[in-house]
Amino acid sequence: MRGKGHFNSLQGEHMRGTAEMIFTGDELLRGDIVNTNQAFLGESLLDVGLFATHALTVSDDLEAISQAILAAVSRYPDVLIISGGLGPTDDDLTREAVARALDRPLEHHEVLLDEIRFRFTQIGMPMGDSNRKQALLPRGATAIPFTGTAPGFWLLEGETLVAALPGVPRELVHMWAKTLEPMIRGRLGTGSGQGAPAGGVVVRKLRIYGIGESALQEVLSEVPWRGQGVDIGTRASLDGITLILRSQPTPAAQALLARIEEQAREILGTKIYGTGNADLSAVVGGLLRDRSLTICTAESCTGGLVAKRLTDVPGSSDYFLGGVVTYSNELKTDLLGVPPALLEEHGAVSEPVAAAMARGALRLLGADCAIATTGIAGPGGATPEKPVGTVYVATALGDDVQVRHFTMFRTRDEIRERTAQSSLDVFRRRLLDPLDK
Amino acid sequence: MRGKGHFNSLQGEHMRGTAEMIFTGDELLRGDIVNTNQAFLGESLLDVGLFATHALTVSDDLEAISQAILAAVSRYPDVLIISGGLGPTDDDLTREAVARALDRPLEHHEVLLDEIRFRFTQIGMPMGDSNRKQALLPRGATAIPFTGTAPGFWLLEGETLVAALPGVPRELVHMWAKTLEPMIRGRLGTGSGQGAPAGGVVVRKLRIYGIGESALQEVLSEVPWRGQGVDIGTRASLDGITLILRSQPTPAAQALLARIEEQAREILGTKIYGTGNADLSAVVGGLLRDRSLTICTAESCTGGLVAKRLTDVPGSSDYFLGGVVTYSNELKTDLLGVPPALLEEHGAVSEPVAAAMARGALRLLGADCAIATTGIAGPGGATPEKPVGTVYVATALGDDVQVRHFTMFRTRDEIRERTAQSSLDVFRRRLLDPLDK
Numbered sequence: 055m056r057g058k059g060h061f062n063s064l065q066g067e068h069m070r071g072t073a074e075m076i077f078t079g080d081e082l083l084r085g086d087i088v089n090t091n092q093a094f095l096g097e098s099l100l101d102v103g104l105f106a107t108h109a110l111t112v113s114d115d116l117e118a119i120s121q122a123i124l125a126a127v128s129r130y131p132d133v134l135i136i137s138g139g140l141g142p143t144d145d146d147l148t149r150e151a152v153a154r155a156l157d158r159p160l161e162h163h164e165v166l167l168d169e170i171r172f173r174f175t176q177i178g179m180p181m182g183d184s185n186r187k188q189a190l191l192p193r194g195a196t197a198i199p200f201t202g203t204a205p206g207f208w209l210l211e212g213e214t215l216v217a218a219l220p221g222v223p224r225e226l227v228h229m230w231a232k233t234l235e236p237m238i239r240g241r242l243g244t245g246s247g248q249g250a251p252a253g254g255v256v257v258r259k260l261r262i263y264g265i266g267e268s269a270l271q272e273v274l275s276e277v278p279w280r281g282q283g284v285d286i287g288t289r290a291s292l293d294g295i296t297l298i299l300r301s302q303p304t305p306a307a308q309a310l311l312a313r314i315e316e317q318a319r320e321i322l323g324t325k326i327y328g329t330g331n332a333d334l335s336a337v338v339g340g341l342l343r344d345r346s347l348t349i350c351t352a353e354s355c356t357g358g359l360v361a362k363r364l365t366d367v368p369g370s371s372d373y374f375l376g377g378v379v380t381y382s383n384e385l386k387t388d389l390l391g392v393p394p395a396l397l398e399e400h401g402a403v404s405e406p407v408a409a410a411m412a413r414g415a416l417r418l419l420g421a422d423c424a425i426a427t428t429g430i431a432g433p434g435g436a437t438p439e440k441p442v443g444t445v446y447v448a449t450a451l452g453d454d455v456q457v458r459h460f461t462m463f464r465t466r467d468e469i470r471e472r473t474a475q476s477s478l479d480v481f482r483r484r485l486l487d488p489l490d491k
Numbered sequence: 492m493r494g495k496g497h498f499n500s501l502q503g504e505h506m507r508g509t510a511e512m513i514f515t516g517d518e519l520l521r522g523d524i525v526n527t528n529q530a531f532l533g534e535s536l537l538d539v540g541l542f543a544t545h546a547l548t549v550s551d552d553l554e555a556i557s558q559a560i561l562a563a564v565s566r567y568p569d570v571l572i573i574s575g576g577l578g579p580t581d582d583d584l585t586r587e588a589v590a591r592a593l594d595r596p597l598e599h600h601e602v603l604l605d606e607i608r609f610r611f612t613q614i615g616m617p618m619g620d621s622n623r624k625q626a627l628l629p630r631g632a633t634a635i636p637f638t639g640t641a642p643g644f645w646l647l648e649g650e651t652l653v654a655a656l657p658g659v660p661r662e663l664v665h666m667w668a669k670t671l672e673p674m675i676r677g678r679l680g681t682g683s684g685q686g687a688p689a690g691g692v693v694v695r696k697l698r699i700y701g702i703g704e705s706a707l708q709e710v711l712s713e714v715p716w717r718g719q720g721v722d723i724g725t726r727a728s729l730d731g732i733t734l735i736l737r738s739q740p741t742p743a744a745q746a747l748l749a750r751i752e753e754q755a756r757e758i759l760g761t762k763i764y765g766t767g768n769a770d771l772s773a774v775v776g777g778l779l780r781d782r783s784l785t786i787c788t789a790e791s792c793t794g795g796l797v798a799k800r801l802t803d804v805p806g807s808s809d810y811f812l813g814g815v816v817t818y819s820n821e822l823k824t825d826l827l828g829v830p831p832a833l834l835e836e837h838g839a840v841s842e843p844v845a846a847a848m849a850r851g852a853l854r855l856l857g858a859d860c861a862i863a864t865t866g867i868a869g870p871g872g873a874t875p876e877k878p879v880g881t882v883y884v885a886t887a888l889g890d891d892v893q894v895r896h897f898t899m900f901r902t903r904d905e906i907r908e909r910t911a912q913s914s915l916d917v918f919r920r921r922l923l924d925p926l927d928k
Contacts, residue, residue, distance in 0.1 A: 083543040085534030086726045086735070090525055092548065097522030106520040107555060111529065111546040118544060125562070289523045298523075351795075351816070357802025358788075358795030361816045365794025368870050368903055370818075376826070377816040379788070379798045385813040385856060419822060433805050466805055 073104040074126045077111040078119055078139040078148060079221055091137050091226055098230055100300070101257055102238050104133055114139065119151035127156070127211050133238060134214055138221030140204040142184040148218050149190055156211055158192035166197050166205055173203045198233045201225055208237070215241065256301045256308055258315055261328045263294035263479040270295055273321050283307030284314060292471045293334065294327070294479075324486050327479065334478050335363045335370075341485045342373040347422040349481075351377030352390055352415035354402065355429035355445065359474040375421045380411070390414025401440070403428050405457045408446035412455050424450040425477050429462070431469045443469050447477040449484050456484065510541040511563040514548040515556055515576040515585060516658055528574050528663055535667055537737070538694060539675050541570055551576065556588035564593070564648050570675060571651055575658030577641040579621040585655050586627055593648055595629035603634050603642055610640045635670045638662055645674070652678065693738045693745055695752055698765045700731035700916045707732055714754050720744030721751060729908045730771065731764070731916075761923050764916065771915050772800045772807075778922045779810040784859040786918075788814030789827055789852035791839065792866035792882065796911040812858045817848070827851025838877070840865050842894045845883035849892050861887040862914050866899070868906045880906050884914040886921050893921065 075095055082089050089111060096106050107129070112122045119139070126134050139148030153160045167189035174181040191197060191207050198206035198217070202225040208217040217234055219226045262270065267290045274286060274297075283302035288295055297318060301311035319326060328337050342349055351361045361377035364370055378389055383402055386392040392410040400406050411426035429445030436442045443462040448455055458480050462469040512532055519526050526548060533543050544566070549559045556576070563571050576585030590597045604626035611618040628634060628644050635643035635654070639662040645654040654671055656663045699707065704727045711723060711734075720739035725732055734755060738748040756763060765774050779786055788798045798814035801807055815826055820839055823829040829847040837843050848863035866882030873879045880899040885892055895917050899906040 080542075081724070081726070082529070083533050083546060084537050084724070085530035085532070086724065088525060088527055088530045092519070093522035093525045095522070096520050100521050105517075105550070107550045107552070108559075109520060109548040113542070113544045115544070122545075287518075287521075287523065353795075356799070357807075357811075358790075358798030358814060358816065361795030362793070362799050362907075365816070365818065366904070366907075370794075374794075374818050376818045376822040377795060379795065379802070379814040379816075381802065381808050381811050381813045388857075389813070389855070418826070420825075467803070470799075470803075 071104060072129075072131045073099045073106045073133040073135065074129065074131045075106055075109040076119070076122050076126060076134070076136045077109070077221070078114055078136070078151075079111070080114050080145075082111045082138075083113055091221065091223055094223070094227065095135055095137070095230070098235065099133065099135075102235060103242055103303075104238070107131065114145040114147060116147045116151055116154065119147055120155040123151060123155035123216075127214055127216070130212070131214055132242070134211075134216045135234075136216070136218045137226055140188065140206065140218060140220050142182065142188055146187075149187070149192065152195075152209075152216065152218065153192045156192065156209075156216070158194055158209070160190040161193055163189050163191055163197065166191070170203060170205070198229050201228050206233075208234070256299075256303070256311055258299040258311060259330050260297040260299075260315070260318060260322075260326050261294060261330075261332045261334075262297060262322060262325050263327055263334065263475065264325045264483075265295065265322070267295055270297070274318070276321075282310050284310050286314070292468060293475060324483050327482060333366070334475060334482065336367045338478050338482050338485075339364070339367045339370055339373060341482060342423070345485070348373050348375050349423045349425065350375050350415050350419035350421035352411040352424060352426040353377065353379045354381060354386070354411070354427060355431045356427045356470050356474050356477070357381065359470055360425055360427060360477055363474050363478060376419050378415065378418065386411065386414075389418060391417065403430055403440055403444055403446065405446055405459065408448035408457045409455045412448035412450040416450055416452075422452060423481070424448075425481050426450075427473055427477055429460075429469070429473055431466045431473075433466060445469070445473045445476075447473065447480055449477070449481045451484060456480075508541060509566075509568045510536045510543045510570040510572065511566065511568045512543055512546040513556070513559050513563060513571070513573045514546070514658070515551055515573070515588075516548070517551050517582075519548045519575075520550055528658065528660055531660070531664065532572060532574070532667070535672065536570065536572075539672060540679055540740075541675070544568065551582040551584060553584045553588055553591065556584055557592040560588060560592035560653075564651055564653070567649070568651055569679070571648075571653045572671075573653070573655045574663055577625065577643065577655060577657050579619065579625055583624075586624070586629065589632075589646075589653065589655065590629045593629065593646075593653070595631055595646070597627040598630055600626050600628055600634065603628070607640060607642070635666050638665050643670075645671070693736075693740070693748055695736040695748060696767050697734040697736075697752070697755060697759075697763050698731060698767075698769050698771075699734060699759060699762050700764055700771065700912065701762045701920075702732070702759070704732055707734070710758055711755070713758075714751055719747050721747050723751070729905065730912060761920050764919060770803070771912060771919070773804045775915050775919050775922075776801070776804045776807055776810060778919060779860070782922070784922075785810050785812050786860045786862065787812050787852050787856035787858035789848040789861060789863040790814065790816045791818060791823070791848070791864060792868045793864045793907050793911050793914070794818065796907055797862055797864060797914055800911050800915060813856050815852065815855065823848065823851075826855060828854065840867055840877055840881055840883060842883055842896065845885035845894045846892045849885035849887040853887055853889075859889060860918070861885075862918050863887075864910055864914055866897075866906070866910055868903045868910075870903060882906070882910045882913075884910065884917055886914070886918045888921060893917075 081087050092109050099106050110122050112118050139146045171181050195207040195209040204220045206219045206229050219229050284307055285300040287298040299311050301307040327334055353360055358379045364374045380386040383397050387394055390411050391414045396406050408426050408428050412424045415424040426448040430442050432442030445460040445462050446457055448457045462472045518524050529546050536543050547559050549555050573585055576583045608618050632644040632646040641657045643656045643666050656666050721744055722737040724735040736748050738744040764771055790797050795816045801811045817823045820834050824831055827848050828851045833843050845863050845865050849861045852861040863885040867879050869879030882897040882899050883894055885894045899909045
């Protein structure tokens, strides 16, 4: 088993550039919950230059977990992360499994027990006897500072860093960020900066909306890059497409990455709405704040989702005044002043009604700008002329109202999510360039 | 490695009641996508009486995949499912890996190639040369009918049923439902009905809101059930708690399950809002429809989320008229008629303001009922008296307005989600019992 080509050369001589993950928990195997920790850790490991070759979920069985640990360390990964099984119950077996697999007897740490006891006082609960076993660590292990009531730990097995983290995502993310990531960067010499660590993997993410994944790939095919230490990937979701650029730590590869990003920006222009984990509603909020503008919403098919998206952002009360959801035609007329004749002639899902809704929202709510949506989210409500997915989005910058027509796909949920995202994006691009069509 | 106790006795003598899964795909290990197939298959396998002991994600590396297959079959599961790696590219290695691990040379199937070619004509594309390899199957394998362009296959290795399915969730679900599930039920004799197959595992899910997971477990501890062929689990999410009851296929165990459900219903009463995959907003919608009532919303901290939840439900326009999001104090007064003196004296996040918002919504929007929310979602806006998470929910059934106070926890997102879910639940319980506090 080797690491993935591009990342082999990242480390010192004894480093292989690989990692493994083991998740314990019958709830993951019964499908009670989806394992989001795997994706988080996979991406986070890659960010520090390690490619995960194996991610195993194994049932809460001492023998099975021990075997899994043995199999993993026998492939000599640089890092092995074990998640879950650190609680106080009989099903929590990670400590014992590490002890058995690596032949390191469990040792009691009184200081750790004090700390666990202190956590319980903080939340005003008595500590149970069963919690005592959480103060046991395999010989040679060091406890990892914890936010919940379950301490993690790490140890070195040969050249492999073995770390045990809780299964609760919040606690796992905290231990990764506060302890493991800096430790691994230190060991691998991949620096500790954000985004572009000195001498480490450079990962650059461009967030894109308004172009399809295959169209994007065609655009990118014009950029020559293969086999030169840069890796290009795309990830599509309802939020749009993320273009992920990763480069080897050589100056040549990093220069190539910068050139590719530049070319992508030239081709895609304002279709790129941000970098990293940028959220479109936060980007829109930033633009409104910069321009000292306020916004309001008038929604039909999205039923409140556009307002919800705008108010997802902390501090959005600085620019978001309010919104209305006018689901019935009567309310479109009574609240927003959409003329009944307009509804009669064109139907509620139409360009003129969308425009009238945006104007009505400005009047009613007194903001500088407005977003209005009307459409057929389905499954009912379709006509031969207006199939499910027919959507009109109106944006008003003061008196200047523009309406865009979309045909959205798939389920009711997806149509509503795409409509909300598209409406935010249309609005964003108009703010950047009022002439944008 | 053994199967999980309760399900051991489901099968014939040579059956162990266990399954394993192998997922191929670097995108799963890089965290580009979350593996939802694992949860789907884990739950589906359990429904036919098989407990998955291992679920491994392995990189697109021929040697690594072969080793994983060998390790899995050496634990003699009844079923081994391999997902992914069936496409036409160089990274699609599942066929070769099965051939190598199980020593079954690949054989060309002309009929399969014809079928693949036909799929391409259907979508109006020429078949590429690379697709030819999709007509190769390991010796002794049978193709599984496919909906995309990637055929799956299955074979028997000793007593283990080895099946290879595509990684695309839609295609995987289709092959599971159409081919694998009936085949496994046939082999295991666990029937073919839905929900409660004759002689198969009975799975019963109760959806619960308004009680904590630990409180629920305490309540359940009064019910005697251990070691009698019934398995009780809970799953917590922002939607509330799901109580999952599973029983062995014996009449005694099924009778016990029914008795446990009855006791749980007696204890929990209207805290149970539905069964199976019931959605609270659909439950509320059903109650409104039954009673021929209409509803409207007035939201502050949830910013449109309550309206969005209500309109998630197809056909919700029958009872949902509309809503307002009054984020600013001015709009609370201008639109909803909340007296400025009330805002001044008690603050926007207060019991009287929540009540006034609900009354104002009824007046403005003309519905029979209303839900209003006001709270501090954070991270800003807190005061010593009103910390982040302070929330008031008002529900109006006509003139009868009640306000509930909550303290919600954690992040802005969670506080908003919990507030929306709680407001729907409070409203539901009032509809069921207008005197409910």
